Amino acid sequence: MGKDVIIACDFSSRAQALDFLGGFTQEKPFVKIGMELFYAEGPDIVREIKARGHKIFLDLKLHDIPNTVKKSMSVLRDIGVDMTNLHAAGTVDMMRAAVEGLTRADGTRPLLIAVTQLTSTSEERMQKELLINASINDTIVKYAQNAKEAGLDGVVCSPLEAGLVKDACGAGFLTVTPGVRFADGDKGDQVRVTTPERAREIGSDYIVVGRPITQAADPVAAYRRCVEEFVG
Numbered sequence: 531m532g533k534d535v536i537i538a539c540d541f542s543s544r545a546q547a548l549d550f551l552g553g554f555t556q557e558k559p560f561v562k563i564g565m566e567l568f569y570a571e572g573p574d575i576v577r578e579i580k581a582r583g584h585k586i587f588l589d590l591k592l593h594d595i596p597n598t599v600k601k602s603m604s605v606l607r608d609i610g611v612d613m614t615n616l617h618a619a620g621t622v623d624m625m626r627a628a629v630e631g632l633t634r635a636d637g638t639r640p641l642l643i644a645v646t647q648l649t650s651t652s653e654e655r656m657q658k659e660l661l662i663n664a665s666i667n668d669t670i671v672k673y674a675q676n677a678k679e680a681g682l683d684g685v686v687c688s689p690l691e692a693g694l695v696k697d698a699c700g701a702g703f704l705t706v707t708p709g710v711r712f713a714d715g716d717k718g719d720q721v722r723v724t725t726p727e728r729a730r731e732i733g734s735d736y737i738v739v740g741r742p743i744t745q746a747a748d749p750v751a752a753y754r755r756c757v758e759e760f761v762g
């Protein structure tokens with residue numbers, strides 16, 4: 531599995547997203563489309579960016595009863611995503627149903643990864659509000675193991691948790707990690723951040739990078755720097 535940099539295309543309109551991607555004339559970066567752009571523009575934005583030659587990670591974090599998730603995953607499969615995700619909190623049954631829904635007639639399917647605990651959830655809130663008494667790291671590892679048991683390909687996690695997940699689930703279980711910043715960059719609202727180079731050392735398979743690229747004076751140069759530091 532090749533390592534790659536995924537650009538978080540966090541824009542609210544088709545025009546902004548396509549204007550941004552139009553700056554890339556030589557390479558076709560892997561693109562993450564999140565709820566904001568998807569809800570604003572619908573499935574056509576996925577088809578359009580895909581038709582321009584980009585791979586698509588559709589970040590909608592599904593979480594519902596197994597039958598609903600299975601049917602929704604079939605729709606996402608048919609609009610041509612390369613990677614998508616769900617909440618591991620939906621249980622192993624829900625994740626298995628998602629795999630079924632995503633699988634094509636020939637047995638192939640897009641990559642499916644699970645969100646364990648959102649990086650915005652602190653251990654204290656998880657324990658007090660969700661009544662999960664385990665530590666956050668144990669919870670992340672257990673949810674990752676559940677995802678593996680259900681047949682998923684990996685998890686979204688903080689780069690700082692990628693090593694734990696690899697230890698528990700094996701080197702081949704993918705870690706997709708946001709929260710990446712250049713050593714000389716602005717952290718923004720991210721708290722637990724690491725550099726592309728450090729993410730590679732820890733064992734991330736894909737880094738998801740938004741503002742350090744989208745808000746850069748020269749986004750193409752920032753993307754290339756990320757690839758250089760992460761992929762080498």
Ligand code: C5P
Binds near residue numbers: 648686710
């Ligand atoms: O701009 P920035 O590099 O912080 O963007 C990171 C992207 O990854 C955003 O699209 C954000 O929603 C997403 N993300 C995250 N932390 C998670 C899951 C997703 O930052 N735990």
